[in-house]
Amino acid sequence: xxxxxxxxxxxxxxxxxxxxxxxxxxxxxxxxxxxxxxxxxxxxxxxxxxxxxxxxxxxxxxxxxxxxxxxxxxxxxxxxxxxxxxxxxxxxxxxxxxxxxxxxxxxxxxxxxxxxxxxxxxxxxxxxxxxxxxxxxxxxxxxxxxxxxxxxxxxxxxxxxxxxxxxxxxxxxxxxxxxxxxxxxxxxxxxxxxxxxxxxxxxxxxxxxxxxxxxxxxxxxxxxxxxxxxxxxxxxxxxxxxxxxxxxxxxxxxxxxxxxxxxxxxxxxxxxxxxxxxxxxxxxxxxxxxxxxxxxxxxxxxxxxxxxxxxxxxxxxxxxxxxxxxxxxxxxxxxxxxxxxxxxxxxxxxxxxxxxxxxxxxxxxxxxxxxxxxxxxxxxxxxxxxxxxxxxxxxxxxxxxxxxxxxxxxxxxxxxxxxxxxxxxxxxxxxxxxxxxxxxxxxx
Amino acid sequence: xxxxxxxxxxxxxxxxxxxxxxxxxxxxxxxxxxxxxxxxxxxxxxxxxxxxxxxxxxxxxxxxxxxxxxxxxxxxxxxxxxxxxxxxxxxxxxxxxxxxxxxxxxxxxxxxxxxxxxxxxxxxxxxxxxxxxxxxxxxxxxxxxxxxxxxxxxxxxxxxxxxxxxxxxxxxxxxxxxxxxxxxxxxxxxxxxxxxxxxxxxxxxxxxxxxxxxxxxxxxxxxxxxxxxxxxxxxxxxxxxxxxxxxxxxxxxxxxxxxxxxxxxxxxxxxxxxxxxxxxxxxxxxxxxxxxxxxxxxxxxxxxxxxxxxxxxxxxxxxxxxxxxxxxxxxxxxxxxxxxxxxxxxxxxxxxxxxxxxxxxxxxxxxxxxxxxxxxxxxxxxxxxxxxxxxxxxxxxxxxxxxxxxxxxxxxxxxxxxxxxxxxxxxxxxxxxxxxxxxxxxxx
Numbered sequence: 010x011x012x013x014x015x016x017x018x019x020x021x022x023x024x025x026x027x028x029x030x031x032x033x034x035x036x037x038x039x040x041x042x043x044x045x046x047x048x049x050x051x052x053x054x055x056x057x058x059x060x061x062x063x064x065x066x067x068x069x070x071x072x073x074x075x076x077x078x079x080x081x082x083x084x085x086x087x088x089x090x091x092x093x094x095x096x097x098x099x100x101x102x103x104x105x106x107x108x109x110x111x112x113x114x115x116x117x118x119x120x121x122x123x124x125x126x127x128x129x130x131x132x133x134x135x136x137x138x139x140x141x142x143x144x145x146x147x148x149x150x151x152x153x154x155x156x157x158x159x160x161x162x163x164x165x166x167x168x169x170x171x172x173x174x175x176x177x178x179x180x181x182x183x184x185x186x187x188x189x190x191x192x193x194x195x196x197x198x199x200x201x202x203x204x205x206x207x208x209x210x211x212x213x214x215x216x217x218x219x220x221x222x223x224x225x226x227x228x229x230x231x232x233x234x235x236x237x238x239x240x241x242x243x244x245x246x247x248x249x250x251x252x253x254x255x256x257x258x259x260x261x262x263x264x265x266x267x268x269x270x271x272x273x274x275x276x277x278x279x280x281x282x283x284x285x286x287x288x289x290x291x292x293x294x295x296x297x298x299x300x301x302x303x304x305x306x307x308x309x310x311x312x313x314x315x316x317x318x319x320x321x322x323x324x325x326x327x328x329x330x331x332x333x334x335x336x337x338x339x340x341x342x343x344x345x346x347x348x349x350x351x352x353x354x355x356x357x358x359x360x361x362x363x364x365x366x367x368x369x370x371x372x373x374x375x376x377x378x379x380x381x382x383x384x385x386x387x388x389x390x391x392x393x394x395x396x397x398x399x400x401x402x403x404x405x406x407x408x409x410x411x412x413x414x415x416x417x418x419x420x421x422x423x424x425x426x427x428x429x430x431x432x433x434x435x436x437x438x439x440x441x442x443x444x445x446x447x448x449x450x451x452x453x
Numbered sequence: 454x455x456x457x458x459x460x461x462x463x464x465x466x467x468x469x470x471x472x473x474x475x476x477x478x479x480x481x482x483x484x485x486x487x488x489x490x491x492x493x494x495x496x497x498x499x500x501x502x503x504x505x506x507x508x509x510x511x512x513x514x515x516x517x518x519x520x521x522x523x524x525x526x527x528x529x530x531x532x533x534x535x536x537x538x539x540x541x542x543x544x545x546x547x548x549x550x551x552x553x554x555x556x557x558x559x560x561x562x563x564x565x566x567x568x569x570x571x572x573x574x575x576x577x578x579x580x581x582x583x584x585x586x587x588x589x590x591x592x593x594x595x596x597x598x599x600x601x602x603x604x605x606x607x608x609x610x611x612x613x614x615x616x617x618x619x620x621x622x623x624x625x626x627x628x629x630x631x632x633x634x635x636x637x638x639x640x641x642x643x644x645x646x647x648x649x650x651x652x653x654x655x656x657x658x659x660x661x662x663x664x665x666x667x668x669x670x671x672x673x674x675x676x677x678x679x680x681x682x683x684x685x686x687x688x689x690x691x692x693x694x695x696x697x698x699x700x701x702x703x704x705x706x707x708x709x710x711x712x713x714x715x716x717x718x719x720x721x722x723x724x725x726x727x728x729x730x731x732x733x734x735x736x737x738x739x740x741x742x743x744x745x746x747x748x749x750x751x752x753x754x755x756x757x758x759x760x761x762x763x764x765x766x767x768x769x770x771x772x773x774x775x776x777x778x779x780x781x782x783x784x785x786x787x788x789x790x791x792x793x794x795x796x797x798x799x800x801x802x803x804x805x806x807x808x809x810x811x812x813x814x815x816x817x818x819x820x821x822x823x824x825x826x827x828x829x830x831x832x833x834x835x836x837x838x839x840x841x842x843x844x845x846x847x848x849x850x851x852x853x854x855x856x857x858x859x860x861x862x863x864x865x866x867x868x869x870x871x872x873x874x875x876x877x878x879x880x881x882x883x884x885x886x887x888x889x890x891x892x893x894x895x896x897x
Contacts, residue, residue, distance in 0.1 A: 044815060044877045058817035164876075306882050307875045328870050335874035344874055371488060373502035403847065409873045409884065410853040416871050417861050426772050427860050429853045430779035430788055431751045432608075433488050438750050440853065 010039045010062065011310050012113050012286055013072050015317025027321055029072045030107055034079035034095050037139055038064050043306055045142045046165070049149070050172035056139060078104070083112065083259035085280065111282045111320045114256050114269060115313070118249035118288035118304045127221030132228035133243040136169060145244070154178055154241030158231045160218055162189035166246025167201075167338045170210055173244070174339060181211040181238050183231065188214060192334060193397050194349045196364065197383055200399040204341040213238070249304050251289045264291040266302035273326040275316035284320060286312035293329035296347050296394055296415060297356035303332055333412040335405040344408035347395030347415040353385050361388040363449040367441035369403040371433035380404040382445035384411075384421060391420035391453055393446070403435075410442050422450040454483045454506065455754050456557050456730055457516050459761025471765055473516045474551055478523035478539050481583055482508050487750055489586045490609070493593070494616035500583060522548070527556065527703035529724065555726045555764045558700050558713060559757070562693035562732035562748045571665030576672035577687040580613060589688070598622055598685030602675045604662055606633035610690025611645075611782045614654055617688070618783060625655040625682050627675065632658060636778060637841050638793045640808065641827055644843040648785040657682070693748055695733045708735040710746035717770040719760035728764060730756035737773035740791050740838050740859060741800035747776055777856040779849040788852035791839030791859040797829050805832040807893040811885035813847040815877035824848040826889035828855075828865060835864035835897055837890070847879075854886050866894040 013029050020027035031038070039062040047053045064074040075092075081103075082091035089106035093099075120135045122128060132152070134145045148154070157173035159166045162184035173180045182189065182205070188198025189205065189212055202212050216233040221243060223229055231238045251268040253261075261277055262270040268291035270278060275290075277283040288304035290312070308330050318325040335344040347353075353360035362385045368377040378401025385395035396411035398404050414424045425447035429440045437444070457473050464471035475482070483506040491497045508518040519536075525547075526535035533550035537543075564579045566572060576596070578589045592598070601617035603610045606628035617624045626633065626649070632642025633649065633656055646656050660677040665687060667673055675682045695712040697705075705721055706714040712735035714722060719734075721727040731753035735744040752774050762769035779788040791797075797804035806829045812821040822845025829839035840855035842848050858868045868890035875882055883891070 041815060041817070041877065041882070043875070043882075044817060047818060047877055052819060053817050305875070307872065310882055311870060328867075330872040333872045333874045335876045335879055337876055337878045342879075346872070346874070371485060373485070373488060373497050374491060375496060403850070405874065405876070406847070406850060406879050407853070409851070409886070410857055412873055413854055413857045413861075413868075413871055417857075417863070419861070423772075424857075426755060427857055428751065428774040428777040428790070429856055430777045430790070430849065431487070431749070432779045432781055432849070433485065433491055434781045435779050435786075435850050438485070438487075438754055442853070 010067060011313025012115060012284075012317040012320070013067070014070070015314045016321040017070060017072060019318050019321035019323045023322055025322060031067065031072055031074045032078045032080045032090065032092060032107065033064075033074060033076050035138065035140065036076050038062060038067055038074055040139055041306075042137065045136055045139065046168035046172045048142055049136065049145050049169070050175040052175065056142065059139070080116075080255060083255055085259050085283070088282075111284065113316060113320065114261075114277075114283070114285035114289055115287045116252040116256070116289045119252045120245065120249050121247045122245070123247065125218055125221060127223055127228070130221050130223035130228040131226055132223075132241065133221055133245065135245050136165065137249070145242075148242060149176055152241060156239050157181070157242045157244065158183065158238050158240040159244045159246060160231065161246035161248065162186070162212065162214070163191065163246055163248060164334065164336045166244070167205070167336060169244045169246055170205070171338045173242075174208060174210065178242070180209075181213060183213050183216050183218060183233065183238065185217055186214060190343060192332070192345055193343070193399070194351065194362070194383065197381065197397045197399050200381055201341065201343060204399065205338065208339050208341070249288065251291075251302055251304075253289055256285070256289070264300055266291050266300065268302040273328070274319045275312055275327055276319070284316050286316045292327065295329040295331050297352070299356070301332070303330060305334060307333075331412060331415050333408060335408060337405065340401055342398070342400055342402065342405035344398040344405040345396070346408050346412040347393070348385060349395055349397065350385050353387075353394050358394055359388040360394070361386050361449070361453060363445070363452055365441070365445040365448045367444050368437055369401060369441070370435060371437050374433045376402075378402050378404065380407070380441045382407070382441055384445045384449040386421050386449050386453065388453060391422055391450065392418055393421050393424060396445070407440070407442050420450070421446045421453070425450050454511065455757025456559060456728075456761040456764070457511070458514070459758045460765040461514060461516060463762045463765035463767045467766055469766060475511065475516055475518045476522045476524045476534065476536060476551065477508075477518060477520050479582065479584065480520055482506060482511055482518055484583055485750075486581065489580055489583065490612035490616045492586055493580065493589050493613070494619040496619065500586065503583070524560075524699060527699055529703050529727070555728065557760060557764065558705075558721075558727070558729040558733055559731045560696040560699070560733045563696045564689065564693050565691045566689070567691065569662055569665060571667055571672070574665050574667035574672040575670055576667075576685065577665055577689065579689050580609065581693070592686060593620055596685060600684050601625070601686045601688065602627065602682050602684040603688045603690060604675065605690035605692065606630070606656065606658070607635065607690055607692060608778065608780045610688070611649070611780060613688045613690055614649070615782045617686075618652060618654065622686070623655075624653075625657060627657050627660050627662060627677065627682065629661055630658060634787060636776070636789055637787070637843070638795065638806070638827065641825065641841045641843050644825055645785065645787060648843070649782065652783050652785070693732065695735075695746055695748075697733055700729070700733070708744055710735050710744065712746040717772070718763045719756055719771055720763070728760050730760045736771065739773040739775050741796070743800070745776070747774060749778060751777075775856060775859050777852060779852060781849065784845055786842070786844055786846065786849035788842040788849040789840070790852050790856040791837070792829060793839055793841065794829050797831075797838050802838055803832040804838070805830050805893070805897060807889070807896055809885070809889040809892045811888050812881055813845060813885070814879060815881050818877045820846075822846050822848065824851070824885045826851075826885055828889045828893040830865045830893050830897065832897060835866055835894065836862055837865050837868060840889070851884070851886050864894070865890045865897070869894055
């Protein structure tokens with residue numbers, strides 16, 4: 010819908026007319042999927058608060074939004090999309106094909122669901138759509154679960170862990186990896202584990218789920234090779250894969266990470282008039298120089314605007330991304346940007362990492378929290394290539410300064426000299442970012 | 454003391470011996486002057502919390518710290534400093550001159566005290582040193598003032614205003630300028646005024662203090678041309694001027710803002726072996742290209758390290774600054790970087806400014822606070838040349854991203870595309886910084 014809105018704006022500014030049809034299989038448009046865990050936790054009271062723009066609001070701006078209308082096929086030669094009415098379920102009638110001059114694929118991603126026995130038991134939930142949120146909230150209210158097991162300790166898994174803690178459940182998080190949050194290096198992941206355990210969350214790593222046990226069709230426990238974790242509710246946070254089924258069936262190019270290939274204008278190469286953006290595409294990682302599938306709302310939003318500008322006759326390019334992300338689990342803040350120590354080595358850098366501990370305010374100011382920053386630099390040039398943060402309140406957003414430094418390819422030495430702000434309520438005399446950069450520069 | 458510590462480290466690393474004498478007229482070393490308002494307010498309980506390193510700690514690292522020892526003259530030919538023992542007061546004995554090979558001037562700044570009648574009444578306080586802090590705290594405890602008048606609505610003045618609010622006083626702030634915080638453009642200053650008034654602080658601008666009235670030698674009111682403000686305590690926040698008396702008496706070059714001239718190594722040009730850093734020098738403003746006197750601890754600290762490296766035989770340069778600063782008054786956060794709209798025009802830019810309002814978290818997340826960002830760009834190039842922020846909790850530190858963008862001379866268009874972090878507790882999908890940059894780019 011970012012692309013649609015931007016196309017509308019660009020066309021208007023150019024005094025052009027553009028007819029936009031938006032096909033949506035569900036009942037909602039433009040909502041904050043990232044906000045769902047906060048709604049489930051009760052932190053956000055009203056589902057409608059998550060909705061940025063309703064179908065009616067889009068329609069009022071001239072976009073023909075068709076709800077419960079699923080795109081089930083693309084005919085590239087005839088320039089039509091086959092659509093099905095799914096208001097009454099997936100066996101609804103096929104409708105008149107929708108013709109297009111330009112086609113935008115914004116099909117998003119689908120949750121990964123490895124074939125584990127018992128996965129379909131009631132009480133086992135994903136948490137991707139508002140509909141999932143409703144299901145989980147109903148379950149929480151009806152069943153008052155005391156024991157929650159989260160499978161997957163990534164962003165979504167840990168946000169669900171917070172939600173379950175706030176709902177009063179005893180929470181266990183299971184993951185295959187040695188430490189939670191594999192978007193961080195394992196040393197910082199170990200810091201996250203410590204903090205989660207401090208919140209009373211049971212973190213079990215290097216385990217693979219082998220079965221969901223159920224009683225009368227309702228989940229009762231999660232089994233691993235060595236263990237059994239009783240559960241009144243199970244939440245799956247196993248990541249997502251690009252949703253490219255109809256695109257690949259139509260012969261559009263899919264990359265090695267399963268996402269659609271697009272150029273920097275967000276056009277599908279070799280297929281004039283076909284565009285794609287969001288969680289269904291692979292994009293350029295500016296630091297590694299390689300393509301990657303990083304499904305995040307910030308990327309999708311920027312891509313949508315670039316795409317919308319271009320389809321309406323404007324000129325915009327998407328410069329790529331650097332995997333910047335942030336998350337919060339109760340009082341713990343986590344953030345990252347660029348490459349980690351091991352991925353930097355894989356990308357051909359002579360990676361050099363220094364981890365620094367500091368405080369979020371002047372040490373003497375009440376409420377000073379600990380902040381750990383890991384800086385990854387290229388040893389030969391001193392260039393900053395990544396950073397990771399784990400800390401208390403007011404830690405995570407400092408990643409933005411580091412992200413811009415990574416983006417600009419500056420050295421840790423230069424970064425240490427940049428005139429950042431200071432006042433005792435906001436940082437020590439030298440910001441933790443400056444301290445981290447300086448320590449790294451000193452040890453290079 | 455930054456310079457002294459760094460010189461010691463650099464010499465050690467090079468395996469050299471260096472003898473460092475530090476002359477200090479007071480009893481303390483290395484304390485957080487910026488923390489004094491928080492000690493006065495009672496937010497920080499213990500004065501010693503503000504002390505980063507005691508004289509004993511410096512001595513343990515081999516620095517010969519001489520307290521109550523004031524440098525009163527410099528003999529550039531004989532290479533000596535004339536010193537006076539001021540332990541018993543300013544009429545103490547002159548001591549044996551202290552010889553030097555290299556001399557570092559770190560004499561700081563002195564509070565401005567315009568010649569206003571009644572200024573010497575008891576109850577009229579500056580707040581620069583720990584000794585000042587003790588005096589104010591004693592006054593607060595002995596006199597329990599109900600009405601505090603602050604003269605000067607800059608950083609220090611407003612931090613004192615917060616301190617007095619927290620001490621339960623009714624606070625009036627007086628300033629000559631049309632709006633408080635003249636380091637901000639007046640439109641953002643007006644936002645600060647609104648917020649201060651919301652905190653119950655009386656803000657009176659465009660007034661000049663003509664007299665401090667007193668009763669039996671104790672201040673009782675502050676008079677302006679048109680008004681009279683009863684006061685049980687008066688705090689002066691009128692800014693500071695470089696303390697260069699002994700340097701200029703010795704013939705060292707002073708610039709147009711009254712600060713010592715230094716090159717990028719922090720050496721005084723034309724005087725080999727003479728160095729200066731901190732609030733007593735003028736430095737390079739990277740955006741305007743001109744020199745300026747901006748007395749801030751962050752600059753002093755960086756300059757001291759550069760200087761310390763150089764006097765011990767290392768190589769370091771100070772790249773200049775961009776006037777980045779932040780402050781907090783109760784729930785209000787204020788920050789700035791680069792040039793303001795009017796100073797940008799003076800510096801020869803075709804200044805173009807856009808002010809954007811957003812929220813510090815996703816709008817639906819509890820505790821979302823309003824944040825106003827003003828972005829100043831050069832119209833012809835789109836280059837970001839300054840930014841100012843006024844907002845609630847978690848607003849101010851976003852200035853660092855904008856500061857790095859100003860430092861790197863990137864355009865608002867580029868900044869809008871940088872991959873900054875997002876999670877609902879930390880920002881809307883697009884960070885306020887991104888939104889501000891994008892809006893500015895759209896309107897350029």
